Amino acid sequence: MPLVSMRQVLDEASKGGYGVGAFNVNNMEQIQSIMEAARETNSPVIVQASRGARSYSQDRFLYHLMIAATEVYPEIPTVLHLDHGNSVETCQSAIEMGFTSVMMDGSLMPDGKTPSSFEYNVKTTREVVEMAHAKGVTVEGEIGCLGGIEDGHGAGLDGLSHLTDPDQAVAFVKQTGLDALAIAIGTSHGAYKFSKKPTGETLKMDRLIEIHKQLPNVHLVMHGSSSVPQDLQDIVNQYGGKLKPTWGVPVEEIQLGIRNGVRKINVDTDNRLAITGAIRKVFADKPEEFDPRSYLKPAREAMKKLVALRMTQFGQAGHAGDYKPVSLAGMAEKYAGDAVSV
Ligand code: G3H
Ligand code: 13P
Ligand code: ZN
Numbered sequence: 001m002p003l004v005s006m007r008q009v010l011d012e013a014s015k016g017g018y019g020v021g022a023f024n025v026n027n028m029e030q031i032q033s034i035m036e037a038a039r040e041t042n043s044p045v046i047v048q049a050s051r052g053a054r055s056y057s058q059d060r061f062l063y064h065l066m067i068a069a070t071e072v073y074p075e076i077p078t079v080l081h082l083d084h085g086n087s088v089e090t091c092q093s094a095i096e097m098g099f100t101s102v103m104m105d106g107s108l109m110p111d112g113k114t115p116s117s118f119e120y121n122v123k124t125t126r127e128v129v130e131m132a133h134a135k136g137v138t139v140e141g142e143i144g145c146l147g148g149i150e151d152g153h154g155a156g157l158d159g160l161s162h163l164t165d166p167d168q169a170v171a172f173v174k175q176t177g178l179d180a181l182a183i184a185i186g187t188s189h190g191a192y193k194f195s196k197k198p199t200g201e202t203l204k205m206d207r208l209i210e211i212h213k214q215l216p217n218v219h220l221v222m223h224g225s226s227s228v229p230q231d232l233q234d235i236v237n238q239y240g241g242k243l244k245p246t247w248g249v250p251v252e253e254i255q256l257g258i259r260n261g262v263r264k265i266n267v268d269t270d271n272r273l274a275i276t277g278a279i280r281k282v283f284a285d286k287p288e289e290f291d292p293r294s295y296l297k298p299a300r301e302a303m304k305k306l307v308a309l310r311m312t313q314f315g316q317a318g319h320a321g322d323y324k325p326v327s328l329a330g331m332a333e334k335y336a337g338d339a340v341s342v
Contacts, residue, residue: 003070004325006079006101006138007179007340009044010219010263012323018315019258022046022081022221023307024268026053028065029296033271033303035069038076041308041317045076046101046264048083051090063097076320081140083266086110091128091139100328101138103182104128107145115145118168125176133177136331140264143172144184146223149202150195163204166211173218179340180219180264183211187224187249191269194247203249205256212261219263225249226269232306235277239284251313258315265314271303278302 013020025031025047038045047069049062057065066080081101082094087110091102106121108114125141132139144164164183173181185204187193194202212220228248236243254265282295289295311317326334334340 001070001074001077001325002327003066003080003098003100004077005136005328005331006046006081006140006264007331008323008326009046009077009079010138010180012044012319013263013316014219016315016319016322017258018319019254019262019265020044020046020316021307021310021314022048022083022264022266023271024048024050024053024083024266025062026056029300030271030275030303031065031069033300034307035073035076035078036300037304037307037311038078038320039073040304041311042320043076043311043316043318044078044320045316046079046081048081048266049099050083051086053083054094059097067098077323077325079138081138084112085128086112088124088127088131092131095132095135095137099137101140102128102132103140103142105142105182107142107182107184115162118172122172122175125172125178129177133335134332136328136333136335138179138331139176140180140182140221141172141176141178142182142184142221142223143169146184146188147186148188148193149186149204160204163207164211166207166214169211170214173215180221181215182221182223183208185222187222189224189269191226191228191243191248191273192246193224193226193228193249195245197247198249198253203253205253205260208257208262209260216261218261220257220261221264221266222249222254222257222262223266225254225265226267226273227251227254228269228273232270232273232277236273236280239277239280241276241280251310255313265310267310270306270310274302274306275299 085091106124145162278298
């Protein structure tokens with residue numbers, strides 16, 4: 001089947017009460033890991049590429065690898081999503097390339113660092129929604145800025161002020177008409193999220209529940225959702241890595257989120273750790289090896305294992321065959337006819 005829209009995949013997840021992992025990719029092996037995990041668990045998938053990934057893969061390589069994925073795994077509904085688009089132009093180029101979903105991250109200015117104003121966020125996100133929906137492409141927006149609470153300065157702001165404000169979230173959804181909403185509840189990107197197992201003070205699941213109560217029909221997105229498992233940290237460090245002690249987002253907290261409107265869960269770091277640990281092990285155990293396949297195969301297998309586990313934990317396993325894909329043209333008609341609530 002061709003690449004499908006993320007809106008359809010999330011609508012189905014909402015009906016079934018499960019979440020869908022969105023896994024970042026940069027190369028062929030990562031795409032293959034996700035698709036193999038999807039086949040093994042019979043899961044719909046969201047594959048996402050950041051601006052960095054698009055640049056690393058020269059964009060077209062990544063796109064054509066994804067087309068290959070749809071040919072080799074025709075039974076798997078597969079979304080190609082732009083992660084953290086920093087401007088209307090970036091989203092536009094992704095749509096032109098064939099992405100079936102884009103994130104306009106207007107919570108930050110185009111530098112990807114500076115927190116923006118609510119007005120800027122609404123304006124840019126709304127613009128992307130108009131452009132994308134005309135082509136049946138899904139739009140994720142973000143309100144609030146990712147960042148830890150422990151250090152007191154998430155996204156350069158003080159205390160808790162970078163977290164999503166529920167009233168602002170309601171206004172944002174209404175004024176933009178987006179399909180999925182990323183919220184900030186104290187998670188951050190990368191391996192160093194929490195200095196100890198997070199509590200309600202550092203990971204604000206109560207905030208998420210409050211937002212879901214106010215927006216019961218909106219698909220929520222959790223960014224920075226790697227769990228940074230201790231066993232993966234240990235493998236990396238056992239074979240020469242130097243990771244400092246750290247904690248990620250416990251899977252049971254993500255599952256609580258899924259029971260409260262979370263439909264998309266972003267995971268990159270855990271897969272990076274799985275790949276790096278596997279490669280380091282081959283380098284340490286077999287220093288005589290120099291065929292890249294000798295370490296890329298175990299790396300691909302390690303990522304596949306982790307993705308399959310997350311697919312099962314998020315509940316998407318078993319749901320690949322539940323529905324027939326709606327074409328992007330069909331989605332565009334639905335948006336035009338208001339058959340898709342925004
Ligand atoms: O948003 C963060 C993702 O982990 C992608 O990271 O920008 O280094 O590709 P990246
Ligand atoms: P992690 O760094 O926790 O894997 O988060 C990835 C992410 O949010 C990509 O947008
Ligand atoms: Zn993110």
